[in-house]
Amino acid sequence: MTTHECPICSRWDDDSDLRIIQLNHSYVTLNRDQFFPGYVLLFTKTHVTELFHLQRQERDELMDEVSRVAEALHKAYKPDKINYELLGNMAPHMHWHLVPRFASEQLWPRPIWAEPHPEVLLSPDEYHCHIELIRKALS
Numbered sequence: 001m002t003t004h005e006c007p008i009c010s011r012w013d014d015d016s017d018l019r020i021i022q023l024n025h026s027y028v029t030l031n032r033d034q035f036f037p038g039y040v041l042l043f044t045k046t047h048v049t050e051l052f053h054l055q056r057q058e059r060d061e062l063m064d065e066v067s068r069v070a071e072a073l074h075k076a077y078k079p080d081k082i083n084y085e086l087l088g089n090m091a092p093h094m095h096w097h098l099v100p101r102f103a104s105e106q107l108w109p110r111p112i113w114a115e116p117h118p119e120v121l122l123s124p125d126e127y128h129c130h131i132e133l134i135r136k137a138l139s
Helices: 056-077 124-138
Strands: 019-022 026-030 040-044 081-085 095-101
Touching: 019 124, 026 056, 026 124, 040 056, 056 081, 056 095, 056 124
Parallel strands: none
Antiparallel strands: 019 026, 026 040, 040 095, 081 095
8 A cells, every 4th residue: 555545644634633643753633423422543644564663763753742642531521431543454544543432322331333332423612612622631
């Protein structure tokens, strides 16, 4: 897959309404499906598929960004757990699914992909509220 065919490479532009923050090595967007409130995607600015493709300093700084966003999600949503998914099987571009999880949800404690669930799409104002909540927690 070339970078012009990669759905992650173009996501920052394609989903500009879901942008949360641009960090040194990554972009963070709200996931369009908010079945899990606060579910975000953090993806590398450069098209790489594996952590070991990065130089140590960049990898360390990227992991700090992942941790910073996870901490902000914890502050904003007060979940029981944050799930970190780094797969890349379907979209081979390094990206994390960072998902606040709650013991009260119907899929707890199973992975978010354990069974199909209805997609939850929000109004533009509702997306904006989630984005601002996360931005505030990041500052």
